[in-house]
Amino acid sequence: MDKPTFAELHGIPDVPEKGNLAALTGNYIPALAELHARKILDLRPTSAANSVTAHGASIDGAAMFIDIGAFTQRSKELTLGQINFWTNRFYKLLWPICEEYHATFDKAIGDSMLLVFSPQLGCKTPLASAVGLAMSALAFDVYGYYPHVGIASGKLWLGYSGPPPSLSLTVLGGVVNLAARLASKADEREICLTRDAWGSIAHEVDLGEKFFVSETAFGLKGLGETNCVRLKCNTQWFPQCAIKVQLVDSEEVDDSGV
Numbered sequence: 092m093d094k095p096t097f098a099e100l101h102g103i104p105d106v107p108e109k110g111n112l113a114a115l116t117g118n119y120i121p122a123l124a125e126l127h128a129r130k131i132l133d134l135r136p137t138s139a140a141n142s143v144t145a146h147g148a149s150i151d152g153a154a155m156f157i158d159i160g161a162f163t164q165r166s167k168e169l170t171l172g173q174i175n176f177w178t179n180r181f182y183k184l185l186w187p188i189c190e191e192y193h194a195t196f197d198k199a200i201g202d203s204m205l206l207v208f209s210p211q212l213g214c215k216t217p218l219a220s221a222v223g224l225a226m227s228a229l230a231f232d233v234y235g236y237y238p239h240v241g242i243a244s245g246k247l248w249l250g251y252s253g254p255p256p257s258l259s260l261t262v263l264g265g266v267v268n269l270a271a272r273l274a275s276k277a278d279e280r281e282i283c284l285t286r287d288a289w290g291s292i293a294h295e296v297d298l299g300e301k302f303f304v305s306e307t308a309f310g311l312k313g314l315g316e317t318n319c320v321r322l323k324c325n326t327q328w329f330p331q332c333a334i335k336v337q338l339v340d341s342e343e344v345d346d347s348g349v
Contacts, residue, residue: 096168097165097168097169098168098169098173100235101177101234101235102234103169103173103176103177104173104176105170105172105173106170106172106173106175106176146250146251147248147249147250147251148248148249148250149246149247149248149249150209150211150212150246150247150248150249150262151209151210151211151217151245151246151247152207152208152209152210152211152212152214152217152244152247152266153207153208153209153217153218153220153221153242153243153244153266153270154205154206154207154208154221154242154243154244154247154262154266154267154269154270155194155205155206155207155208155221155224155225155240155241155242155270156203156204156205156239156240156241156270156271156273156274157185157203157204157206157225157228157238157239157240157274158201158202158203158204158238158239158274159177159178159181159202159203159236159237159238160236160237160238160239160279160280161237161279162201162202166202178199178201178202180234181202181234181236182199182204184234185204185228188224188227188228189206189224191224191227192208192214192220192221192223192224192227193208193212193213193214193215193220194206194207194208194214194220194221194224195207195208195209195212195213195214197261197262198259198261203274205262205267205270206221206224207247207249207262208220208221209247209249211249216295217244218242218244218288218291218292219292219295219296221242221244222242222282222284222292222296222322223296225240225242225282225322226282226296226298226301226302226322228240229280229281229282229324230301230302230324232280232324237279237280238279238280239274239275239277239278239279239281239283240274240277240281240282240283241269241270241271241272241273241274241275241276241277241282241283241284242270242273242282242283242284242288243266243267243269243270243273243284243285243288244266244288245264245265245266246264246266247262247263247264247266247267248262248263248264249261249262250263268313268314269285269311269314269317272309272311272312272313272314273285273309273311273319276309276311276319277321278321278323280323280324280326281321281322281323281324282302282321282322283309283319283320283321283322284319284320284322285317285318285319285320286306286318286319286320287318288320289304289320298322300325301324301325302322302323302324302325303322303323303325304320304321304322304323305320305321305323306318306319306320306321307319307320307321
């Protein structure tokens with residue numbers, strides 16, 4: 092009997108290379124651009140296109156990067172259409188959890204997503220909410236995405252960035268950089284944040300038997316030695332996490348989009 096392919100193990104259908112290019116649907120969580128459109132944010136540039144000025148504001152909050160574990164290695168067996176299906180399903184599975192924890196979507200870059208949590212964007216407890224969202228995403232990873240997560244908190248710059256013809260609303264700053272570096276150090280189904288950040292919310296987080304906590308020090312690019320905490324998902328608590336689950340054998344797949 093032939094060994095199942097990666098696509099078969101993970102319920103990824105054959106996707107036509109030509110066909111309906113329907114966009115991913117499901118606006119369950121607000122995006123920065125959407126908040127601007129609703130006039131909740133008023134950060135529109137007003138100066139001449141050829142000038143260089145800052146358009147935005149400083150906000151308090153947390154940034155979180157979450158991506159698919161070993162994406163490059165695991166996707167090499169897939170067609171381009173299958174990679175698109177695989178990543179879109181990852182994002183779509185996260186939407187309801189993001190809504191629950193009052194996350195704001197900044198951007199998706201390949202297999203990675205940047206989320207923002209801030210009182211100014213409707214999230215009263217940014218850091219605790221980010222950790223709660225990450226724990227939920229990791230503990231119920233039934234499709235075997237094995238995510239890495241990095242979380243940092245502090246002051247962020249929320250504003251427009253990019254070349255004048257196509258400015259985009261985004262968050263910038265050291266907090267975003269730190270979250271990205273921490274995500275790059277996280278193992279599969281693991282959350283990384285600084286020891287100081289964890290110490291400020293540890294009393295608010297009920298780990299139960301779901302996660303193991305350990306401390307370590309990382310040499311982070313551009314930031315030097317940083318004391319960190321790792322929250323590792325306990326796969327013994329949630330057996331589905333320990334295997335590559337085949338949940339979609341009976342699921343009908345729409346080739347026009349996720």
